[in-house]
Amino acid sequence: MSTPSSRPSYAAVLRVPHARRTFAAALVGRLSYGTVSLALMLSLTRSTGSYAVAGMVMAVFGATSVFLSPYRASLVDRHGPRRALLPMALLYAVLLCALAAVCGRPGTSEAVLAVTAALAGACTPPLGPTMRAVWAELLPDPRLLQRAYSVDGVAEELLFVSGPLLVGGIVAVASPVVGVVLSAVLVAVGTLAFVTSPATAALRPAGREKSDGPAPGPGGPGQGRALLQPVVVAAAVGVSVSAVDLLVVAFAGERGLGDGAVAWVLAALSLGSAVGGLANGAVAWTSPTRARLPFFAAGVGLCLAAAGLAPGLGTLVLAVMCAGLFVAPALTTAYLIADESVAPGFRVRAGAWCNTAVNAGMSAGAAAVGVLVERLPLPVCFAVAGAVAAAAALVPGYRSGGAVRRAGLISRRRSRASRPSRPRRESRPSRPSGRR
Structure with missing residues (x-):
């Protein structure tokens, strides 16, 4: 029987010093991604006057937002969030305002x-991958990290549900360009609060990783192959989930059902994903992550096939x-x-590859x-x-030195945390989990 200490709660994740402030700031910035698409389209x-x-x-x-995401993430890894993420977010906000201005001028x-x-999309800041890298830095305990990633995924799902609702409220009383400007404000304010958090400062640029020697990036020996399984599964799940939207519309059309029926089905998908994400984070898994991933991918595929x-x-x-129960997990x-496939200084771009997929x-x-x-x-x-999702379950999982490097780094940092503090470090603020 599991003991309470072996199954830390979601509350334990948010009790980590600076976690609530950092996560809230990231969510404010990421809400922009839930509002900008509908606001810009309208x-x-x-x-x-042309669809x-x-x-x-x-x-x-x-296209520029998605396919340049790994490159933008590499800038964050290389230079750190404050030097790369903040200028990126401010430029993105300015370009969104410019886009709102040209949209507000008929005849452009x-x-x-x-x-x-295209320029605005190219500057989209990778807040999601950076937040996940911060979680990995704050939480060396894999059980807590699993819960943090789960609550992060569920929160992101809710942002993409609430964002269009917020835009709908705006267009009821104002022009949709106000929604585009709001998206700019959200990303600028959220990113500013995010990068000034002490937790974000714990992310050191890759070039500053010392004592372990130079760390290869995701494309380095072994690590590119180690990323194959998560990237392929992420892409396949994206294909399957996006197909549901049109398939449900076609299903409703064949049976003479209204748009309300479509909304109920899509809401069920989101609800199932949220429940599955929270349940996945609460389970004390004994199997390794690479063994669980094919199970989740196959679950998505089989349930969608049954839905037909x-x-x-x-x-x-x-x-x-x-099907939704397996999506978030x-x-x-x-x-x-x-995250565990790459060295600590390359987490943002590894997460960005999954985002891109x-x-x-x-x-x-x-x-x-x-x-x-x-x-x-x-x-x-x-x-x-x-x-498509079921086939992705057949992709083999390869390990790289990234997990070993990370485990060794955590072990060394934990051992440093257990030592008495040296007098010359007493003036510095303490870091969560004993990290420097």
């Missing part, structure tokens, strides 16, 4: 809109909710594996399922969407 459609132009500009904005050329959107056989709305809601475990998978899934729905029976489309 602003573009009102400005141009095609709005879609093209949004695609450019999303498509080229100007596209270029401004649903005879009615009630069973579809149940099947999709069951799959992504959380992928981030955990990415999820977003790229969602874009690819949305495009592919649109083609399939017009050519194949709906149950087959559900099965194909599920098969």
Whole structure:
């Protein structure tokens, strides 16, 4: 039977010094990502009067944001959050305001809109990967880190649900460009509070890692292969989850159901993901993360395949909710594996590769399922969407020296924490978990 000490609670995560302040600041900044897409899309459609132009500009904005994410994360790893993340966020905020200004001016050329959107997307600060790197720095205990990643994933899910609702309230009383400006303010204020937190200061640039010698990055020997499993699974889950949106719409259309039915099914997916994420974080797993990841990926795939056989709305809601139970655990475990696969100074970019994989998978899934729905029976489309995630479960997991390096670093830091403090260090503020 598990003892309380062997299963630390979520409250224990937030009781770590500086954790609440840092996490709250990161969530404020990340709320911007939940508001900007809808606000920008509405602003573009009102400005141009063309869904095609709005879609093209949004695609450019999303492409530069997603595919340059590992590069931006490498800047954070190399220079530290204060020197890289804050200028990035401020520039992103300024460019969003510029985009709001050109959207508010009817007749602006498509080229100007596209270029401004591309520049803004290219500067999107990697707040999510950086926050996860901060969690890894604050919490050397793997059990606490698992809970931190779980609560982080659930909170992010809620941000992407509440963000569009906030924009909906804004457009009811003001222009949608106000939502774009709000997104700029959120990311600037949140990032400023985040990088000034003492917990964020614990993230040292990769070039400052001493005593262990130079650490290879994610592309270094062994570490690129170690990231293959979490990145592929993250991309596959992104494909499968994004396919659900259009598949549910098609399901409702075939049976003459209204838009309200679609909303209920998608809400069930989000609810299942939140419940699954919290449950995954609360379990004291004895199996290694690389063994659990295929199980979660297969769970997503099998439940989605079963959803295609649903005879009615009630069973579809149940099947999709069951699929959601595996989504957050799959992504959380992928981030955990990415973190333990690399040296401490390269965590941000490792997490960014998983982020990029999820977003790229969602874009690819949305495009592919649109083609399939017009050519194949709906149950087959559900099965194909599920098969993508299930196939990712077959990707083998490789280990690298990153986990060993991290374990050794934690051991040395714990041993330093148990020693009496030297007189010359007494004037310095203490770090959580004895870290310097």
